[in-house]
Every structure is written in C-alpha cells, then in structure tokens.
Amino acid sequence: MLNFELRPAWTSAASAAPTISVVVPLYNHAPYIEAALGSVLSQTSAADEIILIDDGSSDNGFELAQQVLSNVPHAKTFRQENAGAHTTINRGIELSSGDYIAVLNSDDLFAPAKLECCRVILRERRDVGLIAGNLGIIDGNGVRLQSGFAIDWLDRARRFLHETKLPQLALLNENFVATTSNMVFARELWRAAGGFQSLRYCHDLDFLMFACANSSVYLDLEEEHIAYRVHPNNTIWEDQSKVRVEVAAVIAQALCAAGPRLFSADLDEQDLAAFLRVLRNRRLTELVSYFQTVFPAFANRAAFYAHVADSSRVAAFQAALAGGGH
Structure with missing residues (x-):
C-alpha cells in the first residue's frame, strides 16, 4: 500500500457505504468480452451496477455481452456509433449512478477481490x-x-x-497504473476533472495527474487488482509518434499543475536526480518545454x-x- 496526498484530501459527501458502478467500454473485443x-x-x-457500452464494434462482441448479462438485473447494455474510448467511458459514467466508478476495458480482467479491496479502503x-492497485499481465489467450x-x-x-519514493513523478516516468481498468474513482472527482479528456492514448494518464493534483x-500495490491483457491490437501500439506527442502534452500539463509537489519537501539533490532521470528516459524534453510554455x-x-x-499541427x-x- 502507498497512499499519497498532494492536495487537501477529497471528501465524499455521502455518509452511507459508497456504491460502485462498473463501466465497460466495448470495442471489437469479441474474443475477450465474456471473460x-x-x-x-x-x-x-x-458491483452495485454494470453499464456496458459498445462503441460501434464490427464484430459480435455486443451480442455476446448481451447474452452474458441477460439475467443480471443490475446490468444495462447500450450501443453507439464509434466515438472513441474517452467518449465511451464518459457516456457510461453519465448513464451510471454509483458514488464510485470502476472502469473495465473489454479486454482486461478484474481480480476476484478487486471491488472488495476497494470497499475496505x-x-x-x-x-x-x-x-x-497492482496488476498482472496476460497475453491474448489469457496466459499470465x-x-x-x-x-x-x-x-x-x-x-x-x-528508488525515488515520488509517486506522481514515477507515474510520469512510466505509468505503472497502466490503464483505466486499474482505477476506481469518485464520481465527484470525474466531474471536477471535466471527465476524461479528448486524448486517444493518454486520457488515463491525464486523469491520474488531475487526481494527484x-x-x-x-x-x-500489495494487492493485484486487475489482469492487463497485452495483445497486438492494444491501442497503445497504433502510432508511437502520436503516443509520444500526447505523453509530452500530459507531462507538460502536469508540470504546470503540480510544480514542486512532484518532489519531496526537501527539494534536494535526490529530487533533481529523479527528475533528470525522467527527462532522459522520456526523451521528450524539447516538446515538453514547448507545451509547458504555451499551456x-x-x-x-x-x-x-x-x-x-x-x-494542422x-x-x-x-x-x-x-x-x-532529448
């Protein structure tokens, strides 16, 4: 477990035990959706509620999902024209009613006690x-x-x-949360963030940065919350240059929003060393500097x-x- 607060703690207005809605965005994942x-x-x-939205799939994943959920009274399924992951997740959250939201991308798996762990916390x-939480990694066949x-x-x-004990900076270095499937978050936080932003590859990292700030x-991190499925059709593999542009933009925005809160209270040489490691690892310094300047x-x-x-840009x-x- 690692808990960190970079701003005054978020306080839920609810007094009873919080409800959790699971939102499942589905897109061309017929081989994975039943699992x-x-x-x-x-x-x-x-889960208190399950909301599934098919984002204009061309396979039979939606029909399979309807069969699985047909006798689940607290589940609802919807279909829309293709609009992208962030739009689909936002719409699913709008259609849900839980105090907290647990997103499950249609190719990933929840660990059996994920929601129980979150409710205890x-x-x-x-x-x-x-x-x-922590995560395991599986392949397209479900093999760990x-x-x-x-x-x-x-x-x-x-x-x-x-090594650094700097969680937000570590997320900017490499996003070990990995995916929206690994997030359970307050509806009020999502509203304050303006929902997930219009980013194809990094809407998850941007949302994490907003939560940190x-x-x-x-x-x-002592409990596994999800199995993250790695396969050739993962969105992140589509166009690495576009991915890197979005990463640079999110890093720049986070630097502006967080400032020295990325580091320890001492602002010592270890903080500087960690920051320089991130710049070297990412190799995005010029573009980050530009985005930070214009933000x-x-x-x-x-x-x-x-x-x-x-x-055009x-x-x-x-x-x-x-x-x-660099």
Whole structure:
C-alpha cells in the first residue's frame, strides 16, 4: 500500500457505504468480452451496477455481452456509433449512478477481490478520490506472462517508484497504473476533472495527474487488482509518434499543475536526480518545454489538448520528435 496526498484530501459527501458502478467500454473485443464480464460477475463483493457500452464494434462482441448479462438485473447494455474510448467511458459514467466508478476495458480482467479491496479502503478512508492497485499481465489467450517486454516495463516502472519514493513523478516516468481498468474513482472527482479528456492514448494518464493534483490517491500495490491483457491490437501500439506527442502534452500539463509537489519537501539533490532521470528516459524534453510554455495560453486542459490534437499541427509535433527530441 502507498497512499499519497498532494492536495487537501477529497471528501465524499455521502455518509452511507459508497456504491460502485462498473463501466465497460466495448470495442471489437469479441474474443475477450465474456471473460471480462465473468470477472465482474464473480467478484467477492458484487458491483452495485454494470453499464456496458459498445462503441460501434464490427464484430459480435455486443451480442455476446448481451447474452452474458441477460439475467443480471443490475446490468444495462447500450450501443453507439464509434466515438472513441474517452467518449465511451464518459457516456457510461453519465448513464451510471454509483458514488464510485470502476472502469473495465473489454479486454482486461478484474481480480476476484478487486471491488472488495476497494470497499475496505473506502470504509477506512472516505476521503480517497482514486484507488489503483497492482496488476498482472496476460497475453491474448489469457496466459499470465512472466517475462518479455511488458514485464520488463512494469518491473522498471516499479523500481523507479521504489528508488525515488515520488509517486506522481514515477507515474510520469512510466505509468505503472497502466490503464483505466486499474482505477476506481469518485464520481465527484470525474466531474471536477471535466471527465476524461479528448486524448486517444493518454486520457488515463491525464486523469491520474488531475487526481494527484486535486484529490487523495491510494496506491494499493500489495494487492493485484486487475489482469492487463497485452495483445497486438492494444491501442497503445497504433502510432508511437502520436503516443509520444500526447505523453509530452500530459507531462507538460502536469508540470504546470503540480510544480514542486512532484518532489519531496526537501527539494534536494535526490529530487533533481529523479527528475533528470525522467527527462532522459522520456526523451521528450524539447516538446515538453514547448507545451509547458504555451499551456497558460489556454483556458483549460480541454482547450490545450484540442490544440495538441489539431490536425494542422500534429505533423509539426511529430517532426519535432523525429528531429531528435532529448
């Protein structure tokens, strides 16, 4: 467990035990959706509500989901034209009613006691705005991975956190929370954030940064909360140059919002060393510096990210990276 507060703690207005809605955005994951929903239905502490939205899939995943949920009274299914992950998650949250939201992407799995772990934490700490846990990694066939690129990445990310003891900076270095499937968060926090932002690859990291700046974040790293599925169709593998542009934008925004709260109270040489490690690891210094410089020109995060995603500018941002970002 690692709990950290970078702003005054978020306080829930509810006095009774908080309810948890599970929101499942589905898109072309017919091979995985039955297992994903099964992991929700087999929770040791049941979800209060399940909301599934199919985002214009071209396979039969929605029909499979309807079959699985047909006799579940607290489950509702919806279908829409393709609008993207962040829009689908936001709509699912709007249609839900729980005090807290647990997102499950349709190719991932909840650990059997995920919701129970979160409820225990929330009983003890009603000020917590967001909870994330440890994760296992599985392949497309559901086999747990013990080695390979994804395992090396996760080990490296955890090692940075262990060595620096700077959780928010560690998330900017490499996002060991990994996915929205690993987040349970207060509805009030989501509203304050303006929902998930219009980012194809990094809406999860941006939301984490907002939570760090405006709430109390609880990292339950001694308990596995999800199995994160790694397969060739993961969105993150689509276009690495576009991914890196979004990462640079989120880092710049987080630096502006957090400032010295990224570091220890001492602001000593260990903090400097950790920060320089992040800059070297990410190799985005020039673009981050540019985005950090222009960020104050925009009224809010949404306007800033719209600037970053503007098709007339994306090519220039990608070219800046191709030119040898440090």
